[in-house]
Amino acid sequence: MSRRYVNQLSHGDSVDEAFLVADKQLRANRQGNLYLQLELRDKTGSVGARLWNATEELARTFEPGDYLLVRGKTQIFQGSLQIILTHLDVLDPTRVEPEDFLPQSSQNVAKLFNRLRELLLAMHEPHLRALVECFLIDEEFVAKFTAAPAGIKNHHAYQGGLLEHVVNILNVADRILEFYPEVDRDLLLTGVFLHDIGKIEELSYERSFAYTDEGQLVGHLVMGVEMLRDKVERTADLTGEPFPPELLLRLKHMIVSHHGALEYGSPKLPMTLEAVALHYLDNLDAKIHTFGREIRDDPVRESTWTPFQQSLGRRLFKGTTARDTPEGTDEA
Template sequence: MDRTDAKANGSSDQGFQTLDHHAQVCQIAVATESPQSNRIFGARHAPLRQWNRLTVTSTAPRIAINQLADGQTVAQAFRVADKQIRVNRQGGKYLFLRLADRTGKIVGMMWNVDERVADSFDRADYIHTEGRTQVHNGALQVIVTQLERMDPSEVDPADFEQFDAEQSQRLMARLTEQLGSIEDPQLSRLAQCYLNDGDLMNQLASAAAAVVHHHAFPGGLLRHTVDLMELADFVGKRYESIDRDLLLLGAFLHDLGKMHELSSDGELSYTDRGQMVGHIVIGIQMLGDKIQQIDTPETPFPVDLRYQLEHLIVSHHGEFEYGSPRLPSTMEAVALHHIDNLDAKISSFASVIEQDVSADPHWTNYNPSIGRKLWKK
């Protein structure tokens, strides 16, 4: 987790919000309602009088989110990653959406919305969306004029499945290899205790590392963990003052609590436990459970090693203001914080470049969330 994530908890849309005064612009569409189901599918008509069901007639092939361009007409299915009814400074309501497919997410905005529109669908539902793309604050978004909830049977699951099973298998094999390379006998048997937990490892294979920002996709936590272990292996071998085995196991442990902090059931979101406790505390609890399983009178687990592992987990955010209960105070903790931040930042910045819609072949649009443009090569 990087510093940006440490500040964000759940529904942050930093860098993507449309300013409230823009909501004064009325994108009015013919509002529609199914007389059979009373579901609302369009923006509020002024005045609200009669509703007719939206008829989906488009036969054009679906355009992936990462292929959308500025000024493009949209009439296709998306999955709802988030929805919020917001109020502008004039008291008008508008609908903020995060629309998703297998290639990424895009913000959708529907102005002057009737609350029944939002009530007609839920997060993780599929909706047929009509509107037009535009760039705001350097990011592409969809101005939605009409929408309708879809039955899952109406969409192709392959358009929305983000989990890469083959990549997950490769990463899990590499993670197992790295943990198997730990030579310290005490740390090795603790690592093996985690590997022997089939339920935990299966959950790790498909868990996300974040709701937004870096590695925010199913399997993202495993990718982040393995990348961090590769960096830990290099740093631990490069610097004699660092215990390579301790740093490597710390890289494996540091974000495991996210498996219980985040839910990937439908769309990524925070669990109740995640909101109330957070992944750092959860990770400490998970570590305690595993140590208890191997700590016997015949083979006690060293208390000093336990404290050092706990310190790696609680200090990996690096600063109090970013959620660390303690500042890094061991060489391994200092190293873990910096390689964690490095991996998260590179992932986040790469996403900015991949999702950029600037016509400039060399520079992205200015991105307010990072306060700069990025060179695209």
């Protein structure tokens, strides 16, 4: 019997299905009664779920990354779909197909990686080309880079999402750089490739998406600079000379400043042409992806607006819906 995925659920559906636990919180309502607030996931997305009258003993039987067989019914609550659970069982992970539960890029990862190589290896600056070659011949790095998400819940939060995000930005940069001849093409493309490399170690993404201990304590900006410095030391084997200090400085600056503002986690504001270009290209791709997802995945199909999106600080306009009879007209 085929399973029902999250993107196939709608208001009022009965649910008897297996999901991966992405998040678990044991909470108390105003009367002090405990309930479980869960985020359940499969490869098509995630859905909130609540189990009333829960116990601490039940909550201790599973953790994020485990699989549950749940029963319940869906409802729309504050504009979002959720499942009100009546029962749950912890599943043996050997009884499930892992590929059913972690979201993956809808694009062909092999083609994305080939496009990445095509753009990066066409660069002319010898030290930058040697640097990207050092990354691309590192099989462990490539395996992680092509599997990692770009985030846990925000943009490109699926396996292969980091690669897809980087290739999107590279493609945009490739198309617009002719209008900005003062921007160093090879430097910008290298910075695009490197800006989020720390995420391959900041995040864990084998069974569920979460932060590693180092990711929580250090973060991908610092981790990315460390990875860059490690590879820079190896470029001399390809070029026969040391990596230019200013070139390294500019790359490090692009990594640490690409969030664009101190309040968004950048220890420095962009202070070079390539750094400011990277910031806006990165933000463009992330925002377009996030807006598109919120509009596409809104479960309330009849509304022309999404619910208020806390992370975006606004509702999003989806457009008018088709109606049998235009408003203000009488049927014949």
